[in-house]
Amino acid sequence: MDERNPPAGSDRGWADHRHRDVSGGWLRPTVFGAVDGLVTNASLIAGVGGVGVSAHTIVLTGLAGLVAGAFSMGTGEYISVTNQNELVQAEVAVEKRMHEQFPDAERAELAERFESYGADRQTAQRMSEAVSSDADKALQFHAREELGVDPDDLPSPLLAGSASLVAFSLGAVLPLLPYLLGVAWLWLAMLIAGVALLVGGMVVGRLTGRSLLRAGVRQLLLGALAVVVTFGVGQLIGISVA
Template sequence: MGRDEKQQPHGPAGKAALGAGWSHRHRDVSGGWLRPTVFGAVDGLVTNASLISGLGGGGVSAHTVVLTGVASLVAGAFSMGTGEFISVTNQNELVGAEVSLEQQMLTQFPAAEEEELAGYFRDYGADPQTAARMAAAVSRDPDIALQIHSRQELGVNPQELPSPLLAGVSSLFAFSAGAVVPLLPYLFGASSLALTLALTAVALAGGGMVVGRLTGRPVVWSGLRQLAFGALAIAVTYLVGHLIGSGA
């Protein structure tokens, strides 16, 4: 039964629950897009805002800020995209190797693996007889047996691994979108560090609030938390740039 085809409850209690707005449907959390997108956007935003802040603290020219900021955007975007693609690919390959090992164990030692399944069901509260019947029923379908073993022993579903391409592309474009925000005043000829910091603050708080909305967390708290961490990085970089620039 698919994720969007949840069986509806029956009986008086089930009808009452449905009438009250009960739903067992969930958002898809297996695609692997949210983490690289959020991480990429925040990384691009904080990295370039901090870099521009450091350059501004050092008193460099607007042309240098634009050149450095654009170079950081391009380099960082491809670095993030490549890193996400490779890391997710390597993780999936590791999972694949372990799942293959589990498949080999199921083929060579079916009785032992079935008893292991019964042990899982006993741990969930089934009595020994029920656990044995459940394990026997599951073991008749090798694919389902493999899924349950993988979930119990590896904590993954081998059929729902994240996409390396999706993670890489999401990270690349998200980093680019985040990194371009602090550059906007300079790209349009307004060489104002204050305007850059204001845009960055709005983007950090707004982005945090959007993520809070997606994850069900308090939106104001999520926005302020992201703003606070970003502001700390920007302030430290500005101070470093100012100290080095003053000593030049």
């Protein structure tokens, strides 16, 4: 029998299935970085471009926003993941000391956990003894159950920071493209940003299994709100300065 195509009504289920990446190691900083870069620079360009400044000023503003934002996002993500990992490691160290000092209590706690999953008392105790016989596996199991993480599979701070920096840069350069190519049309920059937001939202919807159109339109509307508000602020400041 082909396990990839089980017969109808079979309770074996799909034997060879895959899950989406939910660890957040690279997906979260990449998505947030790209969207942040796109919305940030589109808003900056709308704010200064709507006042009627020169194309040179818009390019300088956009490039400054790109560089500053990319490094801010990259270092922020790196520090955030590093701190999170250090906190997890500290808690795992506490759990390790508890295993060394109170092994019986930890085994009893593990047995109670198995009972809460539906195992009878004797089965739960045997399972607890089996897991506890290997100190490393017992520690890993307790960390997963009590902390919700795998201490051997923590996200990489360097990967998260790099993904955020690169994604922000790519997102931020899109609304700046017309000006970099010598086409100083604000509406074209906003059109590119709008299309990118819509497509980006649909990609996220594809990754998360949500409605593509709903995810794309939601991201487009939120980005448009930021652009409109920044454009309005630019208009108010420009009028008051004039």
